[in-house]
Amino acid sequence: PALSLFNDNTIGSENCEYTQDFAFGKNCYMCMVAWRIQDCMYVCYSADTKDTVDSMDILGTGEGLYESIFDEKCFGCRNVYYSSALINCSFCYDCSGCEFCFLCVNLRNKKYCIKNVQYTKEEYEKILAFYELETFGGSEKAKREFENFILTKPRKYAFFRNCVNCIGDKLTNSKNSKYVFNTRKAENSKYLENGDTQKDSYDLCIGGELSECYEGLTPDHSNRALFTIYTWKSVNILYSESCQSSKNCFGCVALKYGEYSIFNKQYTKEEYFKLKKKIIEHMKNGGEWGEFFPMKYSPFAYNESMANLSFPMTKNEIINSGLCFQDNLQQTKGKTTLKEIPDNINDISDNILNEILECTKCKRNYKITPNEFSFYKKWRIPVPRNCFFCRLEKRFSLRTLSSVWHRKCMKEGCKNEFETAYAPDRPEIIYCENCYQKEVY
Ligand SMILES: [Zn+2]
Ligand SMILES: [Zn+2]
Known part of the structure; x- marks a missing residue:
């Protein structure tokens, strides 16, 4: 017989029942490939983080992170990526040593910046309040602006x-x-x-x-x-x-x-x-x-495993490679009890814990757990409209995959070449170390 889930719950871990490839954790739920984490939900490929939800690649001390990727020593942040030593920042990419920054890219040691522009504390708070990040609509607006803004700034060929x-x-x-x-x-x-x-x-x-x-x-x-x-x-x-x-x-x-x-x-x-x-x-x-x-001896079909996120293949490619494809992925649909979720987290009571929600993308049903709801309330984050699987897929699309391409620096006039995980058809502006340093410092 094989173990249904490979974790050390009740031995090295405590209260971490629904975890896979997991060790030395406490009070974690639906975390995969992680160890030494505490009070985390829907976290994968991470170590040494606390009170974090819907994040991945957090390989250094972090606390109070939401929807974040590859950060170290960040506290009380949401939607921060490839960053270190941030406090109370949101929607930031490759920032370091910053506090109270919003929609920023490539910043070092700044405070009260929005779209890389310096503001006073009062101005910053006023603009941030205008975005209403505690509402789903406000968060989506910020997300769209952020995704467009980061494409206008160069990034380093490798992190x-x-x-x-x-x-x-x-x-x-x-x-x-x-x-x-x-x-x-x-x-x-x-x-x-x-x-x-x-x-x-x-x-x-x-x-x-x-x-x-x-x-x-x-x-x-x-x-x-x-x-x-x-x-x-x-x-x-x-x-x-x-x-x-x-x-x-x-x-x-x-x-x-x-x-x-x-x-x-x-x-x-x-x-x-x-x-x-x-x-x-x-x-x-x-x-x-x-x-x-x-x-071919894998007990799982290719499209129901994490492999399909790291090395995506179409149904035909999977079958032609002699691998198994699952047509009926495990999911629950059609049991929805609540379709219209209030926009603002402040308008949602814990009655939502009894409701069955429906993913706006794939229609799969999902639920909000009590610890998850407390986290959203504490950090004033709107309830997600997508299921765990769609959220994970979206997060994977924001990070590079485990492959490299030989490319040239995109700075005009520079002839440097490098190995980068950014595929040639990706929209990001990729610089060599020298050009990137000149841009940032
Ligand atoms: Zn979904
Ligand atoms: Zn260059």
């Missing part, structure tokens, strides 16, 4: 914070790592995404505090985990799934404290190494050795 000799995007405190995305503390590694503290490793999707791992999905706290899925705290383990605290195992499933085991059967040390060698020879002859489990 690195404290990195040396790296290629990729959304990377912090890393060195000598290539093709690494949305990761912190990567060292001497290649082809990683969504990781936290990974050393001397290649080809990993998710994983933390590990070394010398290869071709794996979440080999957390492991060393030499090769071709493994959800294999935590293990050493010298190959082609295994859901094993914990095991060493010297091959082809095992759901073992705990396993040792010298093959297909879950324990051998003596000598027998283990003899048999392992024999199996590897056999796999080499069949062309299987050195490759990850084939995708």
Whole structure:
């Protein structure tokens, strides 16, 4: 049997029942690929954040964030992206060290700015109040203005914070790592995404505090985990799934404290190494050795997994690749009890907790949970009109994917070239390091 959800709830985590690939959390709901987070809802690919909703790639201490992506040390902010050390800011992109800024891009150490223009405290408060961000209409207006405004400002070809000799995007405190995305503390590694503290490793999707791992999905706290899925705290383990605290195992499933085991059967040390060698020879002859489990064995259809958000494919492309496509995605429709949600969060009472809402985009039904409602009230944020899935999809569309293209700097006259996660057909203005620095400082 397989675990329905892979988390450490009731062991390392407390009150985090509906979480997946998750550890060391407290009071979290619907969070995926995250650890050491508290009071979070609908958060993924994150660590060390508190009181945060509908956000992703938050890989540093943060608190009170809403609809935000790739931020560090931000507090009480909403819709802030690729930013650090912000307090009480909203709708900001690549800002740092700012307080009370709204609709700003590429700002450093500013206070009371709107669309990069300096105002007095009184002027700032007056304009901000005019936008009525506590209403759905006001928030949507700000969102539209923000999305247009950020396209008029150049951005850096790749987003690195404290990195040396790296290629990729959304990377912090890393060195000598290539093709690494949305990761912190990567060292001497290649082809990683969504990781936290990974050393001397290649080809990993998710994983933390590990070394010398290869071709794996979440080999957390492991060393030499090769071709493994959800294999935590293990050493010298190959082609295994859901094993914990095991060493010297091959082809095992759901073992705990396993040792010298093959297909879950324990051998003596000598027998283990003899048999392992024999199996590897056999796999080499069949062309299987050195490759990850084939995708066709995934228990999930491609379009119902996160893969389709990271590497989107059409139905035909999925089927032509020999993968499974799910026509009937799990969803509830037609049970709506409330269609017209009041515009202003202040006009909504906790009666909304008893209502079934309907996503304005896909018509899927969804609910507001008590903690989520308290969060919206506390930060004066309107109730979302879209379901969890549409919100996640929208967030993915605002960030770069885990691929790079070789491109030229778009500043007139500059001949610099670089590897960037911005595909050539994207609308953003992409600058090299030099041109970007001149623009910002
Ligand atoms: Zn939806
Ligand atoms: Zn340039």
